[in-house]
Every structure is written in C-alpha cells, then in structure tokens.
Amino acid sequence: MIADNGIVIAFYVLAITTGICALMVAMVRELIQAVVFLALTFVGIAGIYIVLSADFVAVAQVLIYAGAVAVLMTFAVMLTPAADRKNSETAFQLPAAILAGLLFAVVVFVIYDTNWRISGREAFPATAASLGEAFLKPFVVPFEIASVLLLTAMVGAIVLTKEEEDEGADA
Amino acid sequence: MPIKSEPVEVNIGPQHPSTHGVFRMVAKIDGERIVDVKMIVGYLHRSMEKLAEERTFTQNIPFTDRMDYLAAMSGNLGYCLSVEKLAGVEVPERAQYLRVIFAELQRVASHCMATGAFINDCGAWQTPVMYAFRDREKVLDLFEMTCGARLTTNYMRIGGVAFDIPDEFLPALDRLINDDLPFRFEEYDQLLVGNEIIMMRARDVGMVSPEMAINASLSGPLLRSAGIAWDIRKADPYCVYDRMQFDIPVGYNGDAYDRMCIRIEEMKQSLRIIRQAVHDLPGGPHKTDVPLAIRPPAGEAYSRVESPKGELGFYVVSDGGPAPYRWHVRAPSLINLSVLREMTIGKSIADAIVTLGSIDINVGELDR
Amino acid sequence: MTMLLSLLTIVTDNWWDIRDLSNVSGAVLDIIDDLGGPAWLIYIVSALLGTLAIISFIGGVAIINIWVERRVVGRMQSRLGPNRLGPFGLLQPIADAIKLMQKEVLQPKSAPGLIFTLAPIMFTIPGIAMMAVLPWGRNMSLANVDVGILYILGLSSLGALAVFMAGYSSNNKYALFGSMRVIAMLVSYEIPIVLSLLGIVLFTGTMNPQGIVLFQEHYWSLMILLQPLAFIIYFFSVSAELNRTPADIAEAESEIVGGYHTEYSGMKFGLFYAAELINAVAVSAIISTLFLGGWWAYKLDEIVPGWMIYIGKIYTVYFVFVWTRGTLPRFRIDQLLAFAWKWLTPMALLNIVMVSAEVTIWEESGLSAGIVLPIYMVINTAAAGAIIYAFVRFLAPKFERFPTQLRFYSNIDVPSLPAVAAPPDRAKVSV
C-alpha cells in the first residue's frame, strides 16, 4: 500500500490517460494515428512504472518503446504503402471483444479474490545500480542470452527484409 | 524483390524557396528518388516578341532589360548588336570599350548572384547569398552612377551607349576591380571551391557529357563545364573582345561543382578584361547619331553575345519599317533547361535542386 | 500574514546569496515547515518552485535566443539583424511573438485535428523536461534523478515522434517527406548518441548528471579533455538530431519548403520555432554538463555563482551551433545516414572499447588519479586525432573522375565529337 497522496493522484491520472490512449489505439480509424496513440500509451505506462518506483525500467520503456518500437511501427506502415492503412477489424471483432472482456472479468475476480502477501516496503531507492548488480551477478546467463537474442533478431530482421539484388536501398 | 512503392508527384514551384522565380517542376518521386520530371514554365510570359513588333527598334531596348533582369547589360548589348548588324551602324571606339566594361561588370554581378543562390540551394542558410549580394551591390552602385538604374539599366543604344561615364566612375571602378573584388574572389575560392560539403553535394551531380551538351544546344558555363572551350567572346568576337587577353575556364566533369568553379573563375577573368579595357579606353564620342526611329533595310540578322547564362542570340527581321517585323530571342535559360530531365532523373530531390541551381536559369528570360 | 512577512524576511535576508539559488527556495520551504505545513505541501511547493524556475528560464531563453540567433547570424552574414525595436532590437522577438499570436491558425481540412494540435506541444515538452535533471549548482537541481542520462536519451527520442506526428497529420507531401527524413535520421543517430554517452557513463560510473559534474570536480578534469572523441561524436550526432545545419534535412528549406512544419501557422508554428531554440539550448546544457563540467569551473565557481558559469557555458556551446548554422551547407540525406552508420557508430564503438580498457586499467593498477588522468587525456586526445585521421583518410568519399582544377584555354577548343550523337530517347530514360 502506498499512502502518499501525490503518488496516488499521479497513478490515477496516469492510469486514466493511459487507458484512454489505449482505447484510442483500438478506436481510431487510421493505422498511423493508432501508432501515435500507442506511443502515448507507452509513455503513460512509463509514468506508471515511476509510480511503482521503477525509474530505470520507466526510462528504458520510454527509450525503447516510445523511441524505438513506435518508430519501427511507423516504418512498417510506411514501408507497406500499397497495403490497407485503415485500422479496421476482421470478422473476429465480436468474439475477440467477448473473449477479452471475459478474460478481464476473470482476472479481476482473481485479483480481488486472492489474498496477496503485501509487504509494507518503502519505495526502492535508486534502482539502476542494484539492477546492474542483479544483471551481472544472479542473472548473468539470461542477460547474455538476451544479448544473443537481440543479435539474432537483428540479423533475422535484416535477412527477412534484404533485397535479393543489392540495389542500394534508399532510406 | 524490391519493395513496391507508389511514386508521388511533388510540385517544386512555382511557389518554392529555391526555384529562382516562378518556375515549376513537377517531379514524380519514388522515395527520395526522382522518376520523372516535367517542367512547366510560362508564369512570367509577357509575350515580348509580339509586343516588340508594335514598337520601334529603340523602344524595344527596355524589353531586353526585363528579360534577364540579372544581366540587363548583356541583353541590351546583344539586342543593339543585332540591330546594328541589320542597319549597318558603326559604333565609336569609346562606346565599344564602355560596352565591354559594362557587359563584364554585369557578368560579375550575375555570376555573384548565381554562385550565392547555388550555395543557398545546397543548403547554406542565406550566408553565401548575403556575401554574394554584398559584392553585387558594389557593381550595381557603378551602374547607378552611370545610368541611374541598378537593375533594368537600359544603357546601351543603337550606335553606342546612352550616356558617357561620369568623372567619378573610373576611380570607383578602379577601387572595385583592384581592391575589393579580387579579395572577395579569393575569399570565394577559400570558402566555396575547397569546401568539402559543397564537393560532396555538387560533385557528380547534374552531369552533362560533351556529346549531350552539344546535342542539347547548351551554352555558357553549362557547356564549358562539360569540357568544351567555347565562348562567343572568343569564337565570334564582338565589340573589342578580340583585343582583350583572357582565358576560358573549362571543367572536366560537367557537374554542378565544375560550373560553380567556372563561374568564380569567369568573374576573375572579367576583372582582367575590365582592367585592360579601362587601360585602353579611348576618348571620343560615346554614340553614333542614329535616328530614334531607325528604319533598317529589309532583311534579317542574327547576332549573339555571351551573356552570363550562355549564348544570348537575337534574330531580327526587318521589313524596312520602324518596328521589327519579327524579333526572336534565343534565350539561354530556356535552352539550357533541355537537359534538366536527363540530369535529374534517378537522382534525389536534393540533387535536383542543386542541379537546377547550377544551371542558373532566369525566369524572366526563360518566359520572356 | 505572518507567513508572508517571514517569507519576505527570508528573501531579504538572503538576497545576496545568489551563489546557490536553492538557499532561497530552501528558506521558503523552511518557513512552510516552521508554520507546520504538511509534507505534501512542501513537496508540491518545492516542485512548483523548481518547475517555475526551469520554465521561466526556458521561456526567457526562447525569447532571447531568437534575438541572439538573428543578431549573431546577421553579423556573420555581414548585415545588421533586427535593430529597430527597442535597444539593439531587443524587443523584436516580443513583436514577433505578438505577430504570431495574432495570426490565423490554419489547419488543413483533412488533417486529423488532435494529432495536428498535439504535435507542436509534444515537440516542446522534451526540451523543457530535459532541463529538469540537469544540475545548476551544487544543490541546484530540480530532480536529482539517478538515471538522468537515460532519461535525457528517452526524451530526445520523443521529439522525433512529435515531428513525425506533425509531418503525417499535415497531410502534405513536403511535410511527409520531412517527417520520414526525421525518422530515418533518428534511427541512425540515436545509436552514436547512446554509444558516445555510454563512454562517459562507463568512465564516471554514474548516470546521474550531477554525479558526472561531481566526478569532474573531484578529479579536477573536464570530460571533454578525457574523452574528446565522445564529445565530437556527440556534438555531430546531436546537431543532426536537432535539425540544425549541416543536417537540417528535415526542414530543408530549399528542398522541401518547410519540412514537417510546412502547414503550421500562427502560434503553432511559433511553438515549433521556439521549441527548436529550446531544444538547442537543452542540448547545449547537456553538453556543458557532461563534457564541460556544468556549474564547476576549476576555482572559478568559488567566486562566480555556479549557475552563471553554467549559463555561460550553455551559451558558448549554443554559439557554436549558431556558428555552424551560419556557415555550412547542408548534407544530402543519404550522406548523412552514411555518416552516422559508417563514421560515427564505428568511432563510438572504438571509443567504448578504449574507455572500458582505461577504466579497467585504472581500477586494476590502483594508480592515483593524479597520474592516470593526465596520461589518459594525452592518450585519448591523440587517439581521437588518429581515429579521425584514419577515417578521413580511408573513408572519405572519392570521386570517380578526379581532376578538380579547371583548365584554361586562351582560344576556343572543341574536341571532335562522334558524328552521331542522338539525343537520349525521352521515353526510354529509365531510373
């Protein structure tokens, strides 16, 4: 439980903004606008991370999601010019909505039904240094695997989009 | 398999920061690359050739100012030469020297403008234009001193020049060509010719091969950049150019960078010519007395001068009346544009802008 | 009433204490505390004070910099610049702002209104928010964030998103071109920026801007001397990300008219215009913090208030930005991207290898900083020179046909060309 009024107000403001932005992702008619709202959602989620006293993760979120992933998505939209740019739904819209709503209901039920073991912990002090410790000591193997994964993903992405004849792709 | 993309049509002009007037280029662009260029001109068309048929030969001189308004003296000179050729008018020595002096000053002014605007098209933020304007202003001051106008000079007359130079002209000219401008041109050499960014932007951009240049009737710096030493002042000397010592700067590659260098070098050569002309300037009348409503004999004449933009030719047909029966201008700005399409296709937008800047068109002359 | 009175007393008692403005705000907070204000009030008041200070500084900067930039560039272009309104034309930016506010705000009919309106705001925010984590004095920083550098990097990438929003929502081809160029630039230049700052983080062992300044103070050495290569890389990349010449391709006036802000008018355009200056100042502030010692300047900060030194440094860096803008032509986009990938990124990687080796050596050898750091300065400066020379020597563009000098002919000379030189078939010209 966080009993700091400022933080609670911040959480609700951020949560509502994020929720609205996320809804807009589903609602807007243009794909590019959806990407923009998604980026705003990412920024809002970063704010929620800060509320949860995870400053490093929050900043990484802004850097990676809002900065890189959103940009990648705009790239993907722009690189597929002849494709449909409407943010339209398939025939699965209604089943998907029902399924998502059911899932939400179930999860909310579980959340309020579970007896969580809440600690009265204070907010973490600065987390960057301790996160670094964690990465390089107990989690060093996943860390290295993650870096290999990133390399693989990079190579894979390049291979997937590489043109057969090297004509000097224009940026 | 390349990514399929749909070309976009972009209007570069007529209202665009770098089209040098109301010139419109409809570029079809695929990404940053130009697939097709269509040029649309005529926004400044004043039908001068038709208007001239209703005015006397002398009344037509101001039209030549308004054609290439950046090189009014050259236009005046070319037109007067053609009428003189048609009517067989002798021009006094002094007038011939004065014509050379003013035509060369005009070349300096026009090339200043062209170079500055070209670097501006390369993306330098107004600084080169301001520098070039500063030098051009000094030349225009001399024009103002002599004929009262800075831009549309209307100075040459059939049979000479309108006014003799005032007393303070020669000292001012001496200061300009011996103190001010040589220093400025050194500065241009240091700032522009050796500039790596300009090299990167302008080398291998807007290429013209010698064959293409001759086939497309190019002239002026565009032709010389392709490696062809051709200058009307040498090839078909008019006025007293045959008495002057000067060199024709010629490029190797035919790219925009060569053209810029050629323009800077031509300005230096112009100063050289002016020095010789001032040194040899004879006394005597500045004008042959020619009736204001001159009636050249029926016939036709084609005469050409080397204007800063290229070969500026005037084809005049007379039916013996006081007005030309037909007056045609061979406008270098128009004809030099014939290669624009070949030069820009396959390059990027930025290259197209640089190319257009290096051709140095003047829409007043292009549309007439 | 008593509160106001004591507030006045505190401010008047401390009026001379301009060395550290945090003393003044601290005094204000003390009063609240004395009067029994709750913790949240103190929290909010301190945050408000700092935010107010930052925003008023930024607002003042945006106003003043318009004047500075125009006057300085005017001087460089051998003209006067604005000199009519007020002394030395100082009121010109205010007149400009009034003019912009009075203008009609036009919006393309088919533009998505929300994004179109949001873009200039979103473009302005990162520049202001970046200033929050930068230290202005020993105790003067609004937010002493431990991950300050990451925060700065994250925010700087948001600006490009705003530019993209502006370009896309304008529904204009030029604007779209500008924003696509921005995205391409962002993807390329983010990497050298991050890598060059990584070198500093490695060396100082902290991501806190204040910590980096304190490191420089503690070891009596400026980061620009210790890592000149990182400085050069950061400076180039950041001027590319700022859209300033020689990399202002996103709003390349002579090519794509106004780029992403072609369709903006009135105060929305004014926001873009101001945000550009704000971003430039923010980046200058980052450079002065990370590389030039921030508020610290050897012994000088004991005499002169730290924030004055800081502002002096900011404007020194800013002048360099203005200088390049007034001097250099623009690169082409492919050249800029090639510059990022082929030059700056490898250089930054080399820099990181060098720095990590140095850090390890320093830690393992246990030598004192007084010996190690001067050696590093010399080594790194030499290495930076060598690396840049090597890149220029081996990677600089070479042109196929080399002669650059003109030939001079005193007579006409035309080579005899082949007889048949048919013009290229216009229908067949292919890409």
Next chain:
Amino acid sequence: MRAPMPDLLLTLALHLEEVLVLGAGLFALGLYLALSKRNAVGVLMGVELMLNAVNVTLLAFSRFVVSPRPLDGQVFAVFVITVAAAEAAVALALAVAVYKHRETVNIDELDMLRW
C-alpha cells in the same frame, strides 16, 4: 512554535489490486487488438500492449508483494522489454517481407497456409 496545519486532503492510498486491474485492463485491450485487428501492424500493437500490461503487473508485484529479492520483478521487466524489442523488430520485418510478396499485410488475406 509549531502550529500543526490542518490536513485539507483526504489520505489516499494505492493498493496492489488497483495496479493489477490496470494491468489486466491493458492486457485485455491488447488481446482484443491482437485478435481483432486486420492489419498485421495492428496485431503487433496488440501484442506489444499485452507485454506492457505484463510489465505493469510484474513491477506491481515487485513493489508490493513480500519477497526476499524484491528487485527481481524489475529485472524481469527489463528482460521483457528486451525480448519485446527484438520481437517487434522481427515481426515488423516479417510484415515487410510478407508485403513484398503479397502486397498486403492484412492477416485475413494471408491464407497461404490454409488447410
């Protein structure tokens, strides 16, 4: 002399459940996006939103729940971000590659593998 100032605001509190509900909501929305969107990029957006929702949940647990190593939640979140970034790159590359062959990225038209 300290005169206690009356606290004008209510004392608010944030509980784990509220954060988890937010996470669940975002997850459900992401699921809806991923299942219903026609464009592959839209689907990817849904997936990214789901991953973010998971991150919110992880960080909430890390902040609130009793644990010997409370920071592990944040470590996990960082890994999730890493993997999500890699996944986004590959997925978008896939979309572009598919587009090159089919000129569409609408998933209901991509039925090469249908049975």
Next chain:
Amino acid sequence: MPHAATLTLAGTHVADRIRTALPDAIRSASADIVTLEPASAFEAMRFLRDDEELDGKFLVQMCSVDMITHIDLVYHFASLAQNHIFEVKVPADHEHPEVPSISPLWSGAILQEREIYDLMGVKFPGHPELTRLFLWESFPGHPLRKDFMSMPGGRKSGLSQFPKQVAGETGQEFRPAAPGTGE
C-alpha cells in the same frame, strides 16, 4: 583548326553540299538563305548534322517567322569545331503548318519546338510531347502570327473584351490546364 572568328557559310555552298547527298532536298538557295523542301527536311538536317564539312552539330537556335503567305522556320546551325554558322529555312503552309520535328536529332530542339508550336501554331510530327510551353492549353490562337488579332478570341482594338469566351475546340476555360498534376 577553327576559324578565328565565326565564318558564315554562304547559302549556295550549303545547298551544294546538301545536293551531293540529297539532290531534291533544296527548294531554293541564295547567297544568304537555303530553303529546304519540307518533305525531305528531316533527312537534309540529319545530313548536315553528320556531314563532315557542314558539321552542323550545334543547333544554335530555331524560330519561326510568319511571312503572311507561309510560315518560315529558321534554323541556325553551327559547327563548334570548325567555328562556322549557317542558316537554313523550311517553309510551311500558313493554314496548317506542319514541319517534321528535329528533336530526334537535337534534344535542344524539344523546348524550342514546343515554343514555336505554342506561339506560332506550327505542328511538329515526331515530337515526343508537343504541348504548349508558355500559354495554357486552351489559349485561343497563336500570338506570334500576324493574324492573331483576327483569330478566334484574339484581342480586337479596345481592351474590354480580351478574355472573351470562345466556343469550339479552343475550349471554354481560361484556367491554365496543368498536365499531369493532381488536384
């Protein structure tokens, strides 16, 4: 070796030279003027471009003169290598002027032929894109013709009625027709 100053070739000389290859191409030749037969003008031009002696590789300029009875197309050709210039005329019918386009031979002629088409109304079969250069497509008449005033929509004395709407093939609009540019 090029001449020191441009030499103007005599018309008879040019005509004789062309006759060696194309005997029927010359309509008339005087000291100044060579007039070509329009039917074989294209072949003659190709010859005088590729001929070693005439060497007219450089099309200096081309223009048109309305001679009331017919329309003269005036070409000036030059040899840069030998530095000479000569003039060739091709007459065209006044009512329906048509002259083969020389733009396949000289790309510099493309714009000039468009200009002539625009202002004088001469059609050039074989031109890649024969559209008006300066004036808009629906502009009535061709201004450089001597009878422009009596052409449909041409300006009569008095300024009041210039933008007069004319029916027929010239169209109703006075808006510049922008070819190929979207909306």
